[in-house]
Amino acid sequence: MDFRLTEEQKMLQQTIREFAESEIKPLAAESDHSGKFPIETIKKLAELGFMGIPFPEKYGGAGLDYVSYAVAIEEISTACASTGVIVSAHTSLCCDPIYSAGTEEQKQKFLTPLAKGVKIGCLGLTEPSAGSDAANIKTSAVADGNNWIINGTKLFITNGAQADIAVITAFTDKTQGHKGISTFIVEKGTPGFKVGKVEEKLGIKASSTSELIFEDCRIPKENILGPLGGGFKIALQTLDGGRIGIAAQAVGIARAALEASIKYSKERTQFNQPISNFQAIQWMLADMATQIDAARLLTLRAAWLKDAKERFSQQSAMAKLFASEVATDAAHKAIQIYGGYGYTKDYPVERFYRDARITEIYEGTSEIQRLVIASNLLR
Secondary structure, eight states: OOOOOOHHHHHHHHHHHHHIIIIIHHHHHHHHHHOOOOHHHHHHHHHTTTTSTTSOGGGTSOOOOHHHHHHHHHHHHHHOHHHHHHHHIIIIIIIHHHHHHOOHHHIIIIIHHHHHTSSOEEEEOOBTTBSSOTTOOOOEEEEETTEEEEEEEEEEEETTTTOSEEEEEEESOGGGGGGGEEEEEEETTOTTEEEEEEOOOSSOTTSOEEEEEEEEEEEEGGGEESSTTOHHHHHHHHHHHHHHHHHHHHHHHHHHHHHHHHHHHHHOEETTEEGGGSHHHHHHHHHHHHHHHHHHHHHHHHHHHHHTTOOOHHHHHHHHHHHHHHHHHHHHHHHHHHGGGGGSTTSTHHHHHHHHHGGGTTTSOHHHHHHHHHHHHHO
16 A cells, blocks of 8 residues: 655645745735635636646646645645635536536537636535535526526535636426436526625635526526436535545645644743643644644545545545544644634634634535445445
């Protein structure tokens, strides 16, 4: 069993770590304060080929694997969790279903500009009545000649306000239950498609989270993604892959908390010595490091299984569940190590705490992850 990254993966890791340190990290605090979408940073990531890491070069991607993608999301998220989830949602939730379920024509038309980073993508699944219960959507798509007419509202959509292309789910036959859900590709500028409320959030403030509203939105018949009635299966498969990205994001946040805590503990003195000399601090750092390493290994295993085209639903749920809870715990410990200073905005650990919390919620809450794991164990 070899736990080492390949030379190509190491090179990617080093490249993106240097970029994140020099281009992303210096802007993270201001991005959090302003809530401004980091479009210039995204353009630079696109120029480096990091907006389509796991997709073939023929479709504008970097031609690398999902392990490389997970490594990249960790590095980006260590510098800025908002930027990490922007890239993750774009790649896992929009590009991946088009690559996995799309026709050759759809890949050429939609995936290529997405993988190049010329366009930004999102997934429209969640609705006011459909969060964990993803089959309870109300959005509908009705066939009308050579078109589909879509009506409904999507909620809490990451990248929603900036997305040029949205992959959405809608009922095409409600009598069939979840087997009557289909998936569609909708482009920005399509009449009847607009962005609704943009949410103000506790954390990851520089990533937009918005409503998507469809009012008699007419799209071409060929914009259906995958088979008629296959949308629920596509959504679940998409979330399986997306959880790898969120797990990697959580590992990055946790690592940022650990690195900041180590640095601060060496600089902060009490009782005439650095607090890193105190066993209470050392034990917190040791626990953080151990949990982060375990979370990273779970994440990379899930990514490796996806690359190997083996079943990975249980493993991605485990990675997302464990890594997200590790991120929250690591940020909690970081604030404790910083003491009163950690509770102020003069230091980054309060941001890590706010950013970490959402990783236990989106792309399936921790409770849903436990249900996914249990259902795999008991089938």
